[in-house]
Amino acid sequence: MSASTSTDPLEDKIIDLAKEREKGITNQDIQKELSDIPAADWTKVINKLLKNGTLELFKDNNELFYRFKDPEKKGNLKGSDNEEKVVYKIIEESGNKGIWIREIRFKSNLNMTQLNKVLKSLETKKFIKAVKSVAASKKKVYMLYDLEPDSSVTGGAWYQDQDFESEFVDILNQQCHRFLQERYEDALNQGGGPLLIRNRSYATANDVHKFISELGISKIVLSVEDLESILYTVVLDNKAERIVNANGLNFYRVINRFLPSPGIVKTTCGICPVAHRCGETGQITPKICSYLTDWLKE
């Protein structure tokens, strides 16, 4: 966003010009300095710079001046007192992670009532904003108004108003698995030997990302990293494996299990929730166990 990152040489020229003259530059100045450039072009650039706040426009003696605005001083606190400036500075330092009210209090040495007042006033002036953190639902953190909160605060794509959307994750998990499964079946149908089948059944997060985007099951835009973490849950479910290739890219592939489910969990005893309380005597015994009876009746 800032001027220094712009690639347009014309933009740089105008900014340099504006930096040189602290009083500001007029239309005539620009015309004089950039005589080889048509007016239509530089007005376009001026408009753009005005829009993103690199230049500001003011009037003096019925003449229009463009003046360079230091991006660091962008949010200059007009009409703010010293307390507000201090608090603003503290919040600014915390970046997009935000800062907790308690810590502002420690750092600024202001008392609670005064701090609350200052924060409220900054909030109404839209210099800062309060964001609820997902880590602790009652904890509010403050950060500058125009900042996008960090994913550690909002929880990233998986949170909506501090609630983890586990259904959404489950659906994505299933769809990712389905995609990998189809990939594998396609490879199987194409044939060409076990090695080829295996190599064809690998998919990257990018492939899955494309598939999920086209599927349109997600209202929000998911990043490739988001899908990497979803794919990792598929790996954890023992339905896929992940390998890293030479370029550091992750590849995913469905795998089969080695064994069918073990004999022990085919009985009720293997999965019995009260197995540790079961004995020869007492209320829970194998002789009258209703779980066993039900299983035998099946």
Add this chain to the structure above:
Amino acid sequence: MSTQLGKVVSLILLERFGEYVETVGSCLFKKGICPLQHIRVYTQLPASKVKESLCILIKYGLVNYEANHNRTSALYTIQTSKILLMLRYPKYIRFMKTKFGDEAEIILEELLQSGYCTVSDLIIRTYNRMGKDDQTPTPLVDIRDKIEAMITARYLMRIKLPKIEEAVPELVRNVQDMYKMPEVELSQLSKKQSGEPNVIMKDTGIFWQINHDRFHEDMRDKLIESAIENKFDASAAEIIRVMLQQMYIRTEAWADTTNPIPILEVKDIIKKLHPNSDKVAFFDNYINIIEQDSSNIIRKAGEASGGSFQIQMKDIFTQLTWETIQQIVLEKFDSKAARIFCLVKNKSYIEPDQIQKMAMIPAKESKKLTYELLEENFLQVQELKKAPASSGPAKSFILFHIDLSQVVRMVLELCYKSLYNILTRRNHEKIVNKRLIDKKHRVDTIALSMKTQGASEEQLGDIDEMITPPEKEMLTVIEGTMRKLNTIELEIDETIFLLNTYLAYE
């Protein structure tokens, strides 16, 4: 050695050998190593009964003895693992049947029933048994050849014999002769079979028993094969089968890692067995994918003569055990918990915060599941305490991890418990329905004897009607129950086998 195991063992002994043997067995289990006097006092049985029970247990290899320090009397120890193996007998028998045919089935059955016996005895018993079962008995010579084949394949081995006449004789066996077929004269054999008295066989005093380890090797190989088949396909399994077969030439059966197997040798065998199949065409492909698989099944040992590979027996079983435990967690606590379990496994040590983030489970649920797993001992907790800082609250980190061998032992306990429950339930069902089962037996015997006496269809029908329709219905239900309990008993045993093999490799 747990109480649970003790209960299973005593149930098995009770079922197969009766009350006295069970009392002596349980006493030995509880007391550990015991001399005869102690057993007698503890069990309050007459000395003759105790001795008889011990004889039976020793005959079947379920009790061992050794001399005490001044070699005057014997100390007895119970072999719990051997007793548990009795549940596996049906599997052994089926195995023999598929490998050596119907005669082998009967041979093994007879041998298991008697604990140990001589080859000539075994031949005659098998012959008589076949005659009883309305089969045309196989000629004696064929039976002998079958037994010889079983001995050469090391399914049978000689037992140890007492060497010196001391108070407590020492048991010895000549290792070289362990799998050497004794001389059996057919002429003598047929004389003895036809009931001639005073026939002296040449192999008198050479007794044979089954070699459990050999059966377990086969079971292990089958397990690996079927695992490979599930994971890859049948062709890969066939290649592994041949590799395992080649393994025995060079390596001790229970080594962690086999000695290198030249791959060309395997390829040649595959070529001979399955000419023009995809196993030959894609042989290198298959070796490649098996080698590159993350589960470390085989490892390249050298490039010479087309490359040689080692089979990672220990790693395979570690892998299989992990999978089994994961399955158990999955069935017991559902998929979310299985995901957490797998995550902890992959990360080896992990903080609770990371668990919920990486497993993508809501904080509350993940906490609940993690602590549930902890409560049931599938997870372990490791607390890391920071050195007390001068200021601020003392912080400590909680890390979750898994101790696989501990989990395996715990699951084994669970297996024993289930086994005990299944056996108890089966006995209970038998007692509850005793009247009906007895009646059925009676009717069956009457029908059979009438039939041999040449009774008419009508009479047979009358006898059949002695069991009323509701009773018949009950009987089918009982039969179904018994069948189900029997199957599950074998399936639990499969889990026990896998876990025990893992512990053996560990």
